[in-house]
Amino acid sequence: MxxxxxxxxxxxxxxxxxxxxxxxxxxxxxxxxxxxxxxxxxxxxxxxxxxxxxxxxxxxxxxxxxxxxxxxxxxxxxxxxxxxxxxxxxxxxxxxxxxxxxxxxxxxxxPEVLTEGPAATLAAFEALPGTVSYLVTSEDKTLFDRNADTPLAVASAFKLGVLKVLLGDIAAQNRNWQDVVTLQPEDKSLPSGRLQTFPDGSPVTLHTLATLMIAESDNTATDMLMRVLGADRVANALGLPSVLTTRQAFALKADPELAQEYAAASETEKPATAKKAAAGPLPAVSDVLGPMTTGVEWPLSNAKLCALMGEVATADVFSVNPGPVRAGDWKSVAFKGGSETGVLNLTAQLTGKDEGRVCLSVTINDAAAIDETKAAGLFTRLAHQLATSGK
Structure with a gap:
């Protein structure tokens, strides 16, 4: 997203x-x-x-x-x-x-609702339909929280875990940003993103893959990185027993019978079921637009997302897309979100002009479609209020 x-x-x-x-x-x-x-x-x-x-x-x-x-x-x-x-x-x-x-x-x-302060903005989040959780920290000190330790579906925000593993390999000099990965047919996923339209065999650097994954939430770029890095390592970074690629998630969502099999499988059996689902042709986009399929998601808490952001926010790949944040309010903005029908996450680490660090993470899960425009406007408002209030 x-x-x-x-x-x-x-x-x-x-x-x-x-x-x-x-x-x-x-x-x-x-x-x-x-x-x-x-x-x-x-x-x-x-x-x-x-x-x-x-x-x-x-x-x-x-x-x-x-x-x-x-x-x-x-x-x-x-x-x-x-x-x-x-x-x-x-x-x-x-x-x-x-x-x-x-x-x-x-x-x-x-549009940003003219709430009077961060507490009022967060109250407006709480008034939205569905289950709402959030965490606001300043220099790792909690300012506001609501169910911040409760894992909820966060869609593409899980890609922060992929970035964490990649940055670790770069820091350890096990990989270089210039390393080239070749696009394989099995890497191709559904949008968002553009790499699914590239011809098989296209060479792409790790830096380009990471930039597309963060700035455009490119699902194919994400799956290419997960293939190279190892899904088990990404799961470990996220604190999950196993983790789906985006292609696997789409394939399961489009096949209710396999999705039920996956949800009922033990943690050791889930990866094999997911691979079986993804082995077939990609589903049509129209087949995956429905509400979230229970168990076919990436369950993470706001606390975990802020912790991940704290480890990856200095990566230059965040400079392309500041998300729903007024970039001029801050020295730097690291944003990643995620969405599907009934799921929305917005997470950002913001560095002030005084070098102070703020993390905002909001998650909404609902059985129906979420008003994403309204939620994004509230997130913009909250970030602006924190920039001008001195925390």
């Missing part, structure tokens, strides 16, 4: 051409006009933008955001990065205009 996938239902990200440095008043006026009159989207955007994003789609998106958050009271910011403020929300927006002053690039981040 990547940040932009989390908010796909509530955001549009299109940069048709390189951003032009027009005066910020023109950008502010474009945002205000679009917010006040979403139906006028067609006259505000460039031809290239309209080809990429149909006017009806943009109008529907902005109309939904306005109904959710209310009229704009102010638009502040500069140089393409702005904040729409309503009575109840703040909505970060990035915009670029072409030489004619028309919108050529636009990206809305999740």
């Amino acid at each position: 990547t940040y932009r996938e989390i908010i796909a239902a509530g955001a549009i990200a299109v940069l048709a051409t390189a951003p032009q440095a027009l005066a910020s008043p023109a950008e502010i006026n474009a945002i205000e006009t679009l917010w006040q009159n979403p139906e006028d989207a067609g006259v505000l955007v460039s031809e290239s933008f309209a080809r990429a994003v149909p006017n009806a789609q943009l109008t529907a998106l902005v109309d939904r955001l306005v109904k959710q958050t209310g009229p704009a009271l102010a638009v502040t910011g500069d140089k393409g990065a702005y904040m729409i403020r309503t009575e109840t929300h703040e909505i970060p927006v990035e915009i670029s205009l072409d030489d004619d002053g028309r919108i050529q690039g636009l990206f809305f981040s999740p």
Whole structure:
């Protein structure tokens, strides 16, 4: 799961051409006009933008955001990065205009509820449907927690364990970032990611695999690393008896009979059942979109995820995607999340400009789909509050 996938239902990200440095008043006026009159989207955007994003789609998106958050009271910011403020929300927006002053690039981040402080933001998390757990620490001291030691399904956040094993091998000089791994047919998994579209035999460095795994949550990159490093070592890093590859998880989820067999198997039998499931053809994406399959996941606690983050957060692969965190609030951001229907995790280690370290980890499990846009907005709000409150 990547940040932009989390908010796909509530955001549009299109940069048709390189951003032009027009005066910020023109950008502010474009945002205000679009917010006040979403139906006028067609006259505000460039031809290239309209080809990429149909006017009806943009109008529907902005109309939904306005109904959710209310009229704009102010638009502040500069140089393409702005904040729409309503009575109840703040909505970060990035915009670029072409030489004619028309919108050529636009990206809305999740609306942030204007809660009064971290405790209020966490209370808003608790009010979401489902089982909610979280942990907030500063310099390893607990500030807030709710069931932080209880393992819940965390989807792709387990990839922090893969990174831990890889970094250990690099530090021990058993491997080098430049080492090349060849893509095998059995490595290929379902999205997120892009490597599943590469031809068999493609050579990929360990550094590229790690970057794709963290920044884009590339499942095929993850499975390639697990093949090279050993799934048993990843399981040990996670504190689990065994661990699924993403291909195995998809295969089990698409086959209810095998999934039941896997869930009922002993810990020593589970790996063989998982390998049997993954030996067949990849399932269709439509076959794995349903709610979480019990027992076919990666159960980790917030405490474990923060501990893992503490060991891997300095890796440069985190620099590509800061997730739902305002990167400018912090000296550095290390983010990894995970999601499937009924599962959401957001975990970040944040280093302040005073070098202080904060970890945030929130997990939600529910039988129904989770409002990921709302949860991501609350996470953004919480991180910003911690950056400005001095903890």
